[in-house]
Amino acid sequence: MASSALAKPQMRGLLARRLRIHIVGAFVVSLGVAVFCKFAVAEPRKKTYADFYRNFDSMKDFEEMRKAGVFQSIK
Structure with a gap:
């Protein structure tokens, strides 16, 4: 009797x-995760790289490494 009082569950679909x-x-x-990664990771990283290379002098960096003895084939 109690089982007939329960409604059948809707299974189709x-x-x-x-x-x-x-x-x-x-x-x-x-x-949401993609937008968060773009604005929390990618944009600050691009800005940091742009700031670094804005004033970067590769020849000055090379000379400092050469004087420090980083390269073995260059004296």
Whole structure:
């Protein structure tokens, strides 16, 4: 008697409905992570490289390394 009082669960289309919800959620989360990585990692890194190479003198750096004895074939 008690089992007849319970409503039958809706099974048709259940997987499709759950997948639709999870795919949308996964897309939103992945888009958020991509935006976070771009602005928290990539942009500061590009700015740091640009700042470094703006005033970088390769010949001066080479001479400092040569004087320090980094290169074995150059005296």
